Amino acid sequence: MSTPVHDLPAQQGAMKKQPAHPSRWKRSRGTRVRITNGLFKYYFLFSILALCFVLALVIFFIGKTAFLTFNEISLSQFFLSFDWTPEEGEFGAASFIVNTFSLTALTLLFAVPLSIGMAILIAEIAPKWLKSFIRPILDLLVGIPSIVYGYLGLTVLIPIIRSVSGENLGDGLLAASLVLTIMILPTVSRISDDAISAVPKKYREAAYALGSTRLQVIMRVVLPAAGRGIAAAIILGMTRAIGETMAVVMVIGNTSQLAKSLFTPASVLTSNIVMQISNVEFDSTWNYALHMMAFLLLVISFGLILIIRLISKKRGDEAA
Amino acid sequence: MSSFTPTRKNKRALVWDKAATGLFYALGACILLFIFWLLYTILSKGLPGINLEFLTKLPEEIDVGGGIGPVLFNSFYILILSLIISIPIGVGSGIYMAEYAPKNKFTEALRMCVETLSSVPSIVFGMLGLAIFAEYFDIGLTILGASVSLAFLNLPTLARVTEEAVRAVPSDLRNASYALGTTKFQTIRTVVLPVSLHAIITGICLVAGRAFGESAVIILTAGLSTSGEMWDFNLFSPGETLAVHLWYVQSEAIVEDARQIADKSAAVLVFVVLFINLLFRVPLWFNNRKMKR
Numbered sequence: 001m002s003t004p005v006h007d008l009p010a011q012q013g014a015m016k017k018q019p020a021h022p023s024r025w026k027r028s029r030g031t032r033v034r035i036t037n038g039l040f041k042y043y044f045l046f047s048i049l050a051l052c053f054v055l056a057l058v059i060f061f062i063g064k065t066a067f068l069t070f071n072e073i074s075l076s077q078f079f080l081s082f083d084w085t086p087e088e089g090e091f092g093a094a095s096f097i098v099n100t101f102s103l104t105a106l107t108l109l110f111a112v113p114l115s116i117g118m119a120i121l122i123a124e125i126a127p128k129w130l131k132s133f134i135r136p137i138l139d140l141l142v143g144i145p146s147i148v149y150g151y152l153g154l155t156v157l158i159p160i161i162r163s164v165s166g167e168n169l170g171d172g173l174l175a176a177s178l179v180l181t182i183m184i185l186p187t188v189s190r191i192s193d194d195a196i197s198a199v200p201k202k203y204r205e206a207a208y209a210l211g212s213t214r215l216q217v218i219m220r221v222v223l224p225a226a227g228r229g230i231a232a233a234i235i236l237g238m239t240r241a242i243g244e245t246m247a248v249v250m251v252i253g254n255t256s257q258l259a260k261s262l263f264t265p266a267s268v269l270t271s272n273i274v275m276q277i278s279n280v281e282f283d284s285t286w287n288y289a290l291h292m293m294a295f296l297l298l299v300i301s302f303g304l305i306l307i308i309r310l311i312s313k314k315r316g317d318e319a320a
Numbered sequence: 321m322s323s324f325t326p327t328r329k330n331k332r333a334l335v336w337d338k339a340a341t342g343l344f345y346a347l348g349a350c351i352l353l354f355i356f357w358l359l360y361t362i363l364s365k366g367l368p369g370i371n372l373e374f375l376t377k378l379p380e381e382i383d384v385g386g387g388i389g390p391v392l393f394n395s396f397y398i399l400i401l402s403l404i405i406s407i408p409i410g411v412g413s414g415i416y417m418a419e420y421a422p423k424n425k426f427t428e429a430l431r432m433c434v435e436t437l438s439s440v441p442s443i444v445f446g447m448l449g450l451a452i453f454a455e456y457f458d459i460g461l462t463i464l465g466a467s468v469s470l471a472f473l474n475l476p477t478l479a480r481v482t483e484e485a486v487r488a489v490p491s492d493l494r495n496a497s498y499a500l501g502t503t504k505f506q507t508i509r510t511v512v513l514p515v516s517l518h519a520i521i522t523g524i525c526l527v528a529g530r531a532f533g534e535s536a537v538i539i540l541t542a543g544l545s546t547s548g549e550m551w552d553f554n555l556f557s558p559g560e561t562l563a564v565h566l567w568y569v570q571s572e573a574i575v576e577d578a579r580q581i582a583d584k585s586a587a588v589l590v591f592v593v594l595f596i597n598l599l600f601r602v603p604l605w606f607n608n609r610k611m612k613r
Contacts, residue, residue, distance in 0.1 A: 037503040037505040044420055047409040047410075054472050057472075061451040062447060062448065121344045125344050143529040145532070145593060152358065182358075213337035291447065309432070
């Protein structure tokens, strides 16, 4: 597709008037253009490879340290024991893993109905002016730092939870999942909104022509058609909820135990890492175990990304 | 005239429809009100107490009345350094994916890499920075380490927004440019980039806002302290940022006015993030309006 400029007629005409080495000048300009063209192609290729190199660095550095864990403690202890007392050599991460999953599930329980409702409102029901008002606001909300959400959770939400539930502390899964809900709500609703808006108009018109009400169109035609996109949005929200650190660490209570109720101070993978990693020796089983937890986080998010890819790939096949 | 008599089922459907519409509006109103209340709470608690002194003074460990001067400076310093590192590579890889990448297995693998990297939790980038800079190079917790780790975090988002922006450029424009006999790179430089620039800049603002408020990476790579001087450009001094300072003040500080400092820091943080987001978008909105007319 690319044709280098070296002998445009107009340029040749201009060149002939120049007395000193017209042909050399012409050739050098053409060569320069060709060389830049080639160089930049390699530069762009280099930058994408650099990006992949970063991913390799992540996996290498975290994984290298992580797998040293199993020289010291057994696989079954790490994954199945609920006892995390590093001072006495007990490195059971099961409570963190279970807490991470229950926190994510609880968050989704709150966030999914809210954000899909919001997405339906923006995409199907609201008039145009309202749409162009809500969308930028949701986009702004994505930008608010997670630490601020955590701080608000600590200073505003936890006192409310305390007075409503009558608990002494108020920290725990409920507080953390409410904070996370607010954090992933804009992401999930904006992506679901895109998925719903992408449903072809003819589907809706066909349903209306059969005499459906708007609710029937939304529930029976639009949502099923946008289902895969919405599923991808929910999984993306999940990856954010699992990987979120600072907002969770401020409200969850940071105690290494299994969260048996909504108000038990607990700890998840991310919050435990950030609370402990600065205080441990680099060459210690404790540090290795923390790296193993980070590696677990990586594996979980890679798995979720794979699922999203599978979902959207199938959608592509259907459209074709 | 109308011979259509609604059955009970029809009537029920209509009632449900009305009720659901009302419910959706109520839900939307609640969420919007909640968002405004959230912003109001943050800004109203903190903004009234902010003055120039607070923004430029050094933090105090024991006495009342400490400022956030160095941490605010570090926030911007680390942000700018990380953008300097990540923009050339991020935008470059976005352009590669949109303009050069052939349709084959290799490209699929590259795309997979970008998506995977964007799913890596920020705390893991912090641990990577810790492993590389504090352990491997053994330079401790530094501004340099924080900037590089933050740049890693920015890369996949930058690549994605650039790719989307470049793909949105109509191919007519490219073909017209090729018809004038330009090379591929000349077309990218003189046609594709200028057209997609405003989308790329919006994307960069998004990334910058996120990076400014990022704390999990910085807390592990730049530490919880500053060098204690204002305007410290040394790359190897510890570089606590504003977001980390907010965490430090509310969890570990022993000064009496910790609560006020935290409130004010949160307000400054949100204000700057909103400002970064708005600053570059407003002129673009006006531009768009002009173009449409």
